[in-house]
Amino acid sequence: MTAALTLDGLTAHYGTTKVLDDLSLDVEAGELVSLLGASGCGKTTTLRLIAGFLAPTAGRIALGGTDLTRLPAHKRNIGLVFQNYALFPHLSVRENVAFGLKQRGMGGAERRAKADEMLARVGLQDLAARLPGELSGGQRQRVALARALVIEPPLLMFDEPLSNLDAKLRVDMRVEIRQLQRQNGTTSVFVTHDQEEAFSISDRVAIMDAGRIRQLDTPEVLYQRPANAFVARFVGFENLIPLRVAARDGAAVTAEGAGGATVTLDQDVLGPIPDRFVLATRPDGLRIAEDGIPATLGLRTYLGRSYQYRAETPAGAYVASGPLSAPRDMGDRVHLAPWAEQCCILPDEAAA
Ligand SMILES: Nc1ncnc2c1ncn2[C@@H]1O[C@H](COP(=O)(O)OP(=O)(O)OP(=O)(O)O)[C@@H](O)[C@H]1O
Numbered sequence: 001m002t003a004a005l006t007l008d009g010l011t012a013h014y015g016t017t018k019v020l021d022d023l024s025l026d027v028e029a030g031e032l033v034s035l036l037g038a039s040g041c042g043k044t045t046t047l048r049l050i051a052g053f054l055a056p057t058a059g060r061i062a063l064g065g066t067d068l069t070r071l072p073a074h075k076r077n078i079g080l081v082f083q084n085y086a087l088f089p090h091l092s093v094r095e096n097v098a099f100g101l102k103q104r105g106m107g108g109a110e111r112r113a114k115a116d117e118m119l120a121r122v123g124l125q126d127l128a129a130r131l132p133g134e135l136s137g138g139q140r141q142r143v144a145l146a147r148a149l150v151i152e153p154p155l156l157m158f159d160e161p162l163s164n165l166d167a168k169l170r171v172d173m174r175v176e177i178r179q180l181q182r183q184n185g186t187t188s189v190f191v192t193h194d195q196e197e198a199f200s201i202s203d204r205v206a207i208m209d210a211g212r213i214r215q216l217d218t219p220e221v222l223y224q225r226p227a228n229a230f231v232a233r234f235v236g237f238e239n240l241i242p243l244r245v246a247a248r249d250g251a252a253v254t255a256e257g258a259g260g261a262t263v264t265l266d267q268d269v270l271g272p273i274p275d276r277f278v279l280a281t282r283p284d285g286l287r288i289a290e291d292g293i294p295a296t297l298g299l300r301t302y303l304g305r306s307y308q309y310r311a312e313t314p315a316g317a318y319v320a321s322g323p324l325s326a327p328r329d330m331g332d333r334v335h336l337a338p339w340a341e342q343c344c345i346l347p348d349e350a351a352a
């Protein structure tokens with residue numbers, strides 16, 4: 001069973017503090033969308049609204065076309081794997097996993113078989129008879145995962161489900177979650193503040209900031225074509241260089257910035273360039289060159305493939321790179337030029 005989820009203009013407050021601001025999001029049936037963002041940006045609050053643990057002050061929630069906004073939590077039929085979402089301490093691991101099946105009226109033998117199958121998938125078949133108090137934190141988290149998955153709900157929600165696991169188990173479990181989710185085609189919302197985790201597990205990722213979604217797209221698009229400065233910084237475009245177009249010659253654009261900076265950019269590689277814009281580059285996308293942006297080099301760091309430099313320019317401090325074959329010293333006056341593959345064009349937000 002699977003259903004599309006629609007969040008339409010959700011606003012939420014704790015007391016008088018607004019923590020979600022007009023948030024809209026469509027998750028297609030069978031899709032896994034992650035909410036990614038810094039601590040406190042409103043990820044858990046969004047899940048609490050969908051689950052029915054908190055009522056929005058404005059907006060609407062629908063699942064499979066049915067309006068849930070005013071439905072009590074226990075009637076929403078959503079599978080939850082939350083941070084510290086408690087297991088029943090007096091029930092065995094197997095009984096914990098089978099609990100939702102019992103509530104749905106499934107017979108004892110079938111329940112047990114299904115619970116054991118799910119426990120095997122999360123690697124806990126040998127611990128089925130234990131109590132939750134006799135497990136490690138990571139094992140408990142896997143029981144919670146099995147318990148949510150076994151009822152095959154139309155919507156699954158995960159809140160940092162892997163944060164208590166060690167690095168290897170974390171990667172194994174995220175592959176397992178993704179496989180189970182794909183197999184069952186379960187619409188899913190996954191919350192994390194780990195970019196690699198979000199990008200590896202998701203069809204699309206919503207990057208959140210201060211109660212709003214700043215961009216929702218595939219990991220590939222977010223990584224290569226962020227839509228704004230916030231998302232660009234988030235995915236590693238550390239240098240944001242304000243420029244204005246001085247001349248156009250076919251696809252070649254000459255742009256100027258502070259302190260006599262002049263760069264030439266290719267619209268065939270970067271896409272359309274407006275008259276005023278911000279050039280965003282990763283450290284690898286800003287290289288020591290013959291001309292470009294005048295800079296004074298600061299601290300040099302060895303990165304194996306190249307050197308990375310702190311660089312002071314008339315427009316601000318940037319991070320640039322240079323070849324191992326020609327190390328430069330602190331205080332060297334150089335020019336920095338963009339390397340298109342590691343750059344993108346952003347709208348000039350000050351002008352917008
Ligand atoms: N019960 C509450 N009462 C008052 N404020 C709250 C409550 N729960 C959360 N907040 C506040 O609401 C904002 C959003 O919190 P939320 O838990 O949604 O963040 P989050 O994105 O899940 O963060 P984290 O990554 O740390 O889990 C934060 O500023 C938080 O301090």
Ligand SMILES: [Mg+2]
Binds near residue numbers: 043044045
């Ligand atoms: Mg949270």
